[in-house]
Amino acid sequence: MGESFARQGLYGQRYLLSRFGTAASVGMNVDPFGHNGMLPQILRGQRLDSYMFLRPGKHESDLDDSLFWWEAPDGSRVLAYRIPFEYCSPPGDVAWQTEKSIAQLDSSLGEGMVFYGVGNHGGGPTKANIDSIHRYDRMGTFGRMKMSSPREYFDEMLARGPAFLENLGVRRDDLQHHAPGCYSAHSGIKAWQRRAQFNVLNAERWAAVSALDSGVEYPREDLERAWKQVLFNQFHDILPGSAIEQSYDDARDQLGEAVAISKRIITRAHNLIAARIDIPFEAATQPVVVFNPHPWAVEEDVELQYGVQPTGVHVVDGTGVTAVSQRVQSVATTDDKGRGAVAFRASLPPSAIASTACARGRPSTPRPRAASW
Incomplete structure (x- = not known):
């Protein structure tokens, strides 16, 4: 649910602040199976202004851009970058990783991020990875190769100014679906x-x-x-x-x-x-309190278990009027005839508490008939 996304950011940022003295400003989701369309709003609420991700690839969606604005329904935007090819590489040199990545990049951008390092389960950049980056940079094999960071890349893109940024595509939808099974x-x-x-x-x-x-x-x-x-x-x-x-x-x-x-x-x-609820005492009744935790009104059938009432019970509302109720199957598995259960309809405003009474025995007057149960 959306609240879990918000809490992931809350606890994640708290961790970074406690361990490194700074919060993140770039969101990263390199191995996802989909991205909800509300994420830009949540990311901005977590002080993240940009987002990089791997999937879905071009073969999985209609998304062609490498760099674009991702916009939530409320208008919140993050500058999004789709990682080309893969986010982890073999332990040797990065030539193959770079070639594959460049082939998937939008060449009109002029610059792009190529991710490398041994994954998925631990590890990171190897000495051979790093040595090859310096070597290919000196040789100019792939143009300028710079050891950098996502923050630096996004800052360089933002620094290109309004003319460049306004010309980027805008995605107003989710980014689905990888591995739908x-x-x-x-x-x-x-x-x-x-x-x-x-x-x-x-x-x-x-x-x-x-x-x-x-x-x-x-x-x-x-x-x-x-x-x-x-x-x-x-x-x-x-x-x-x-x-x-x-x-x-x-x-x-x-x-x-x-x-x-x-x-x-x-x-x-x-x-x-x-x-703390002041319910006047009335003999032969048992007060019942019903809670509505939702921020919207609720009309719900409430099931109540009871004991030591061989003739059953009936429900009386807060004004003393017999409420519509129906005897239902008790969860008790004994043959005690005094055990039973009753269901009744409760209507509560948002975030409200209501009290009613469960009186023993049959009501002295006929109960109103319910249209259906």
């Missing part, structure tokens, strides 16, 4: 991720409300630990389903920890908030 390769990780993301966000909302309402300390460290488990397992081979089997055992457990942390925070917050 990965989007459906492993259903478990998709479900675990979505569940964890929603739970952590829900925990943040109610923790903030509880801190303001009840004066308890905001569980910042617990929430950070939960978010980091979520973000770590969005690595590009774990989330798409292209990792090895054992990694999904770890992902399931780590995302489960994020959910467990979140549920403890949510339960504590709900208990503290509910304890």
